[in-house]
């Protein structure tokens with residue numbers, strides 16, 4: 001893990017957007033298509049907006065979610081909605097987006113239906129992650145009874161999860177897919193998350209799911 005601190009969030013957003021653009025461009029120079037996995041939450045929005053204006057071959061980029069709440073794409077909780085509103089505009093509107101939610105299916109049925117199509121995007125070329133104060137990442141939550149399956153080395157490419165205390169069920173890329181990304185970036189803001197990350201480095205993935213994906217990850221932090 002490489003930890004990089006920025007003087008403020010604006011500096012971080014500008015630098016991380018540029019870094020992600022550079023990694024996408026180098027992946028594009030060696031591949032016909034590349035995959036870019038992105039999280040939900042409140043952190044990535046400004047990075048998405050800066051990226052969306054970046055001049056690169058977005059028509060050769062497949063945008064995936066790291067996880068999704070099991071709600072319709074118009075629901076305010078939807079990560080697909082977040083990505084459509086903040087990333088898939090301007091130049092990035094040309095990217096191919098692979099949503100996970102399937103109306104009328106349960107999270108388990110939906111994960112089973114979508115997982116086979118994700119194989120073509122593996123390993124993920126470039127991935128951005130966020131993290132909660134509880135050391136969750138994507139939808140790998142400590143204490144979630146379904147976490148064990150999503151941490152397994154042979155977990156399916158998309159896993160249903162039912163994290164306690166969350167308003168909806170979710171689906172998530174499993175730990176081995178997240179950790180297998182060729183380029184891993186984590187953005188966290190604030191002292192709470194910085195302390196949580198330090199704790200996570202001493203804990204198991206069951207206690208701190210983020211610890212399953214920290215090897216080789218570029219971590220960017222601002223207060």
Ligand SMILES: O=C(O)[C@H](O)[C@@H](O)[C@H](O)[C@H](O)COP(=O)(O)O
Nearest residue numbers: 039040041042043130131137138
């Ligand atoms: O669907 C989600 O919510 C995200 O994928 C999740 O893993 C997020 O990255 C963290 O919860 C941090 O969220 P914030 O950026 O809002 O702190």
